[in-house]
Amino acid sequence: MNNEFILPVPPFPLTVAEEEKLRGRLTGFKGGYDEGYLRGRLAVLNGRPEEPIPVRNIHVMYVASGKGYPYSPLDDAVLSSLQSLTAEVTITDVRQNLVELAAGKRPDLVLVLDGMDLPLEQIAVLRGSGIRTAIWLTDDPYYTDFTMKIVAHYDYVFTLERNCIDFYRGMGCAEVHYLPFAAHRDHYRPTTARSPVTRDISFIGSAYWNRVNFFRPIMPELMQFNTVINGIWWDRLPEAPLYGERIEIGKWMSPQETAVTYSGSKIVINLHRSHMDEVANNNTLLITAASPNPRTFEIAASGTLQLSDVREDMARFYTPGEEIETFSNPQEMMDKIRFYLTHEEERRAIALRALERTLKDHTYPKRLNQLLTIIFGPQ
Incomplete structure (x- = not known):
């Protein structure tokens, strides 16, 4: 079925001011259509009963x-x-x-x-x-x-x-x-009505030093979008005061509040903590981490596009490029952010496939x- 939003063509020439007004109105219609279509598809997937497991x-x-x-x-x-x-x-x-x-x-x-x-x-x-x-x-x-x-x-x-x-x-x-x-479905599920949260990009997590060092060089570029960061220790980021409430320092969010935030964001970044952290870890043997964190499944269950750093065992759970997107460095992450914020259908397709895979397997x-x-x- 074709789900394209068809823009109407006016039957007569318009002035510059009228064209600007019409363009703004049509952009709003398109945004509303995309939002409604996504929420409807999420509702269908979320409403499917889980396969029964014998007691x-x-x-x-x-x-x-x-x-x-x-x-x-x-x-x-x-x-x-x-x-x-x-x-x-x-x-x-x-x-x-x-x-x-x-x-x-x-x-x-x-x-x-x-x-x-x-x-x-x-x-x-x-x-x-x-x-x-x-x-x-x-x-x-x-x-x-x-x-x-x-x-x-x-x-x-x-x-x-x-x-x-x-x-x-x-x-x-x-x-x-x-x-x-x-993913615990009582906690993490997509918002199927109009979302009370509207963000381009979200990151929710503690400010481990590898995350601070990753985000710091790209903060001006990242914060050009409607980006909000939540979590403890973000006062470690020297530039945090420049962004006011868009970096919510020290805020613990309940699973339900987190799910609403994920579902209301076009892109959610998942940046894993490092296995090398002398302050936060007790891993003196430096056993490396290959597996996805719990947040991977929770983001996918919330019906949004997840952009995660590469983990060696990620493909066992979600297919990169189809059910999740990955990055290896800050610039690759920013390139994919720009792409998916301007390619609604591709972003939506990955989010829906991720939710379907989660409900089936995770x-x-x-x-x-x-x-x-x-x-x-x-x-």
Whole structure:
């Protein structure tokens, strides 16, 4: 079906002033048409029911991170998915006595998220009683100085970083599996009505030094567009005061607010943190990062064009040029920004394909079903 917006041709000559007025009006009509078409397509995709996954007759004890925000949205995603996939879920956190709780509940599996603050002697007792244990690590490879001390205490280790698999196996872990995070549809979904946010470009994330150093040389060029940056530590950028409220320093955004912002932006930049950061990381072995961050799936689920720096394993999840766009340096990023801000149909097509791929392959129920299949076998 042809979805081109056809501009009407006036039947008589116009003055210069009339031409300018008409051109402005037609530009507004075109913008409204493009916005309406995109929101309609997003609504259709978002309204499709997910493929049902059979419920397993098992009992899972889920041990939340206990760290609060920003980990609590991950807990919400994992918990709700487990509740849809299993017969029974017991929720607890690292501050509770898991041994006493498990003695009364007798779960088939104890699944720990993060686990940095969980006393390891409790895991040893659980394993000794015949209960299977698993940990899903949240921040690989950035805190491997800590995770290397705890992984061998679990039956199953799940990591969101491909390059940590052999590292943990080399430490004696027999069951190490690659399981990136995903998009939680209760949090991240496209805005299907007219968006309350209208931006050309958004970046939401903390000002790690690699991000500051990447953005700083191109800030004048980047901020020529309707660009807004949100996140903590952006006072590290010396020029931040020049841009006023367009750099929102120290603002934590809820997942729902983040999704609305993503969906209301024509382009969302995803610039991964570096595996080399002496200030923020605890990765003295300098294990490199090849896998996409959780934000990759969340942006795609919000129905917008994602422009991400290259990650070696990105193509396993989204096809570059079709479902995501990538860049290798600041100038390539700026070139693609200029292209997609002037090529609405190409931008829209990638955003729609990214959403469709996410709903098909990259939701938390699918990830948790994969985890349970590894531990308990296929249904």
